[in-house]
Amino acid sequence: MSAVAGHPRLEELAAHYRAPLLRFFRRRVSPGEDADDLVQDVFSRLAAQDLAKIANIQGYVFQVASNVLRDRARRASVRGIVSRVPDGFDVEDEAAFSPERILQSREAVQMMISALYELPETVRMVFSHYHFDGVAQVEIARRMGLSLSTVEKHMAKANSHLLYRLRKVR
Incomplete structure (x- = not known):
């Protein structure tokens, strides 16, 4: 149809x-x-x-x-x-999917989720629409009633915060 x-x-x-x-x-x-x-x-x-x-x-x-x-x-x-697939990476390699690596990955995801929730709601929503829903910034601006410049600033703020938090835990 x-x-x-x-x-x-x-x-x-x-x-x-x-x-x-x-x-x-x-x-x-x-x-x-x-x-x-x-x-x-x-x-x-x-x-x-x-x-x-x-x-x-x-x-x-x-x-x-x-x-x-x-x-x-x-x-x-x-x-x-x-x-x-990176050279030398063997999908069958058990070390790549060891319980320790799985736990580290889960902890990293939890840390990123926590960092996202530290952001103001509007910033978090802009970031989520763009990265998780694949919505273009122009469309986010239209849907949320924001200027494109504001959407870009919110994206920069979210990215900066997440990078800061990622570096802080390493």
Whole structure:
């Protein structure tokens, strides 16, 4: 079923912006990558929005398209990091997953969670949306009614605090 089914305004936008979005994505992705899937992702995200409240719909559509590309690149980079196994690392090596290492990892995670809860709620929410939910900073600003500059400052504050806490325990 199409992402536009049942949304008259979205159907109108799809008819108007599908071809420009295809061109937008084809200029920015490698040949063989499916630009149609990226366009569909844009309309899926738009379906979750109240389109009547958006003043500059063209700008918004292409901002969503940019976010789709950014999120795709972020997922690809994470997959690349996860798929690379360091030289000499043996997945079957029991020392890598020893009870001591597991306990150390759990303690590190608990320390990071505690450090996150030391932050003001707004800062913590900005950090969580960005790092855990994969929401772009522009979208976080829009959702939370903050300026992009404020979101960036909250991210810097959270990152600085977490790095400080990480260094403190080492």
